[in-house]
Amino acid sequence: GLAELGLFGLAVPEDFGGLNLDYTLYSRVFQEISSSDGAVATTLGAHQSIGYRALLNEGTEKQKQEWLPKLASGEIIAAFCLTEPGSGSDAYSIKTKAVKNEDGTFTINGQKLWITNGGKAGFYTVFCKTDHEVNGKKQEKISCFIVEKEREGVSFGAKEDKMGIRASETRAVYFDKVVVPEENIIGELGRGFKIAMNVLNSGRLSLGSGCVGGMKNILKMASNHAYNRKQFNKRITEFGLVQDKLASMAAHCYAAESVVYMTTGSMVKGMHDYQLESAICKVFCSEALWKVVDQGLQIAAGCGYMKEYPYERLMRDARINLIFEGTNEILRAFIALAGIRGPSENLAKLGKIADVSKFLQDPVKSLGVLTDFGTDRISKLLGGTNLTKAHPRLSDFANYFSDMLSEFALQVDRTLIKYKKSIIDFELPQGRLANMAIELYLYIGFGQEFFLMKNLNSFLKIHLTFLVFCFLTSSQAFGEKKKLISKGFFSLGNLSLYPRKVQIDTNGTTEDFNFNPYLSFGLEYPWKKSWSFYPEAGLAFTGNGRHNAISRYGLFLLGDIGYKWKDFTFQTGLGLYWTLIDGDGGTESLNNGNSTTNFYIPEFTSISSNFNLNLGFSYPIGQLFSLKALSLKIDSSVYNITNSLKRAISYRIGLQYFFKQKLLDSYFNKD
Numbered sequence: 001g002l003a004e005l006g007l008f009g010l011a012v013p014e015d016f017g018g019l020n021l022d023y024t025l026y027s028r029v030f031q032e033i034s035s036s037d038g039a040v041a042t043t044l045g046a047h048q049s050i051g052y053r054a055l056l057n058e059g060t061e062k063q064k065q066e067w068l069p070k071l072a073s074g075e076i077i078a079a080f081c082l083t084e085p086g087s088g089s090d091a092y093s094i095k096t097k098a099v100k101n102e103d104g105t106f107t108i109n110g111q112k113l114w115i116t117n118g119g120k121a122g123f124y125t126v127f128c129k130t131d132h133e134v135n136g137k138k139q140e141k142i143s144c145f146i147v148e149k150e151r152e153g154v155s156f157g158a159k160e161d162k163m164g165i166r167a168s169e170t171r172a173v174y175f176d177k178v179v180v181p182e183e184n185i186i187g188e189l190g191r192g193f194k195i196a197m198n199v200l201n202s203g204r205l206s207l208g209s210g211c212v213g214g215m216k217n218i219l220k221m222a223s224n225h226a227y228n229r230k231q232f233n234k235r236i237t238e239f240g241l242v243q244d245k246l247a248s249m250a251a252h253c254y255a256a257e258s259v260v261y262m263t264t265g266s267m268v269k270g271m272h273d274y275q276l277e278s279a280i281c282k283v284f285c286s287e288a289l290w291k292v293v294d295q296g297l298q299i300a301a302g303c304g305y306m307k308e309y310p311y312e313r314l315m316r317d318a319r320i321n322l323i324f325e326g327t328n329e330i331l332r333a334f335i336a337l338a339g340i341r342g343p344s345e346n347l348a349k350l351g352k353i354a355d356v357s358k359f360l361q362d363p364v365k366s367l368g369v370l371t372d373f374g375t376d377r378i379s380k381l382l383g384g385t386n387l388t389k390a391h392p393r394l395s396d397f398a399n400y401f402s403d404m405l406s407e408f409a410l411q412v413d414r415t416l417i418k419y420k421k422s423i424i425d426f427e428l429p430q431g432r433l434a435n436m437a438i439e440l441y442l443y444i445g446f447g448q449e450f451f452l453m454k455n456l457n458s459f460l461k462i463h464l465t466f467l468v469f470c471f472l473t474s475s476q477a478f479g480e481k482k483k484l485i486s487k488g489f490f491s492l493g494n495l496s497l498y499p500r501k502v503q504i505d506t507n508g509t510t511e512d513f514n515f516n517p518y519l520s521f522g523l524e525y526p527w528k529k530s531w532s533f534y535p536e537a538g539l540a541f542t543g544n545g546r547h548n549a550i551s552r553y554g555l556f557l558l559g560d561i562g563y564k565w566k567d568f569t570f571q572t573g574l575g576l577y578w579t580l581i582d583g584d585g586g587t588e589s590l591n592n593g594n595s596t597t598n599f600y601i602p603e604f605t606s607i608s609s610n611f612n613l614n615l616g617f618s619y620p621i622g623q624l625f626s627l628k629a630l631s632l633k634i635d636s637s638v639y640n641i642t643n644s645l646k647r648a649i650s651y652r653i654g655l656q657y658f659f660k661q662k663l664l665d666s667y668f669n670k671d
Contacts, residue, residue, distance in 0.1 A: 017068070022268045052125065081115055091197075211288065214314070223237075491656045493517070559573045571617065575613075
């Protein structure tokens with residue numbers, strides 16, 4: 001099962017039985033798991049993204065040796081216990097209390113609500129209030145404890161009947177005079193709030209990558225449904241509004257994936273403070289997933305509304321992402337005010353100040369701290385407010401971003417000047433500032449590869465990758481492969497070589513007219529109404545003709561534009577011909593009309609190439625065949641063309657066999 005695959009210990013060091021994946025690989029695995037089932041991803045995420053993450057981050061060596069091997073193997077499941085009936089987004093207001101006993105142990109009383117893996121877990125990371133003496137006064141702070149399931153006083157409620165992710169277990173967990181030893185404390189006493197926030201920061205990233213996996217799954221389902229669904233004798237992918245939805249789904253998926261892995265990449269490179277970045281990823285990715293699910297269900301229409309199909313389950317599963325691990329509303333406030341609401345122990349620039357409203361009594365000082373959120377964070381990521389490493393071709397893009405960043409900083413200043421200390425109570429401007437920050441971060445995510453380019457080669461490689469992405473997206477999402485390639489054909493016939501003068505020896509030249517069978521393959525690309533483009537490639541064998549000592553072989557590439565009028569298709573374009581002339585050696589006779597001259601042809605090999613102007617038409621014979629005739633080719637390399645027009649003209653006549661659409665679909669339109 002999942003445990004045998006190592007999926008319960010993705011980030012656990014190998015010494016403790018885990019896979020020791022970095023943030024990027026960890027997120028990639030969660031993306032794939034979430035694309036299959038959101039409930040399974042939730043169970044695994046609650047176990048390791050948050051369940052034992054505090055132990056991994058802050059635990060002692062002894063604690064890790066005791067617990068991590070069991071947790072990594074799946075022998076024991078973990079649960080994260082923070083939320084309470086009266087404490088959701090306001091995590092600092094929890095009521096669960098741990099009182100220190102005379103023997104050094106702690107007695108925990110309280111309850112936790114909506115705990116994923118609540119009944120299955122054997123390892124609970126529990127956050128409680130503890131008493132501390134500060135300047136002679138008693139003060140409560142949050143501390144983090146390990147609580148084992150078998151301890152007396154631990155119980156849990158019935159499994160919650162949830163709207164979505166129903167295969168995951170969610171219960172209330174109760175602690176009634178539960179005694180735990182001092183060695184079960186994770187980190188330092190009184191630092192539990194920061195520990196919890198750091199755990200949630202990393203958990204939000206795996207949630208974001210899980211949303212990416214969900215979006216890719218829904219996009220694939222919706223694309224396949226739209227391609228196979230026909231109405232009014234057309235695939236519904238041919239309707240503009242369906243195309244618009246599929247394009248929007250692909251764009252949201254691309255944007256979400258960009259910001260998640262830009263963030264994890266920075267973390268792998270050494271970025272330790274990523275609370276704002278992870279919050280942005282969680283907000284954007286969860287909302288993008290919700291939009292993608294909604295659009296996917298709309299494309300599925302009636303099928304999407306029925307329980308027989310997976311769309312309605314995916315919609316129910318997706319809804320929780322906007323709520324857990326911090327609601328998107330509180331995270332927007334967190335982004336706008338750097339996570340400050342009430343006490344904020346995890347902002348270095350605010351030091352030990354617990355009441356932000358008091359701090360904001362000095363609006364000038366406030367500008368210094370909160371404006372840094374808008375400029376310094378992004379400046380540090382880019383190395384300055386100006387994008388100095390952008391490729392010259394992207395200078396307009398870089399300048400536009402720099403202007404937006406400067407404008408954002410100005411709006412932060414104006415907002416704080418207007419609201420002063422009361423800014424903390426006005427969520428609408430907070431939301432606007434957060435949305436601006438999210439847009440800026442997304443902008444970086446889109447252009448991250450471009451910002452680092454130093455030469456044209458890299459620029460072209462990235463552009464090629466982007467073009468391939470756009471083609472695949474349009475092909476899969478829009479179902480346009482039928483329109484891009486409507487027909488394919490083989491053509492078999494005769495290609496006469498134009499009279500060509502060949503230098504034989506000092507006595508003169510000879511001309512050659514041959515029977516030249518050819519075989520070619522081509523495609524039809526519809527362009528506009530009645531217009532199409534026909535690329536074609538073929539081989540021709542010229543044989544010996546009347547000169548037994550000379551053989552010719554031809555390769556040609558054609559590019560014609562065709563106009564369909566009634567049943568006729570008129571074509572014109574350019575052709576590139578290569579001719580291999582092989583002289584085998586021997587004596588030939590040349591009749592010039594008045595006399596016959598015998599001459600010797602030496603062994604030789606000559607390769608010539610020339611451009612031709614193609615003119616011709618084709619006419620259908622039945623549904624699968626077409627007669628292509630009178631294809632005139634004026635050779636640009638023929639000598640003395642003014643002597644006789646026919647000396648410079650050749651013909652091509654052939655029979656074309658068109659593939660059935662089903663055969664094309666099997667190759668060009670396969671998954």
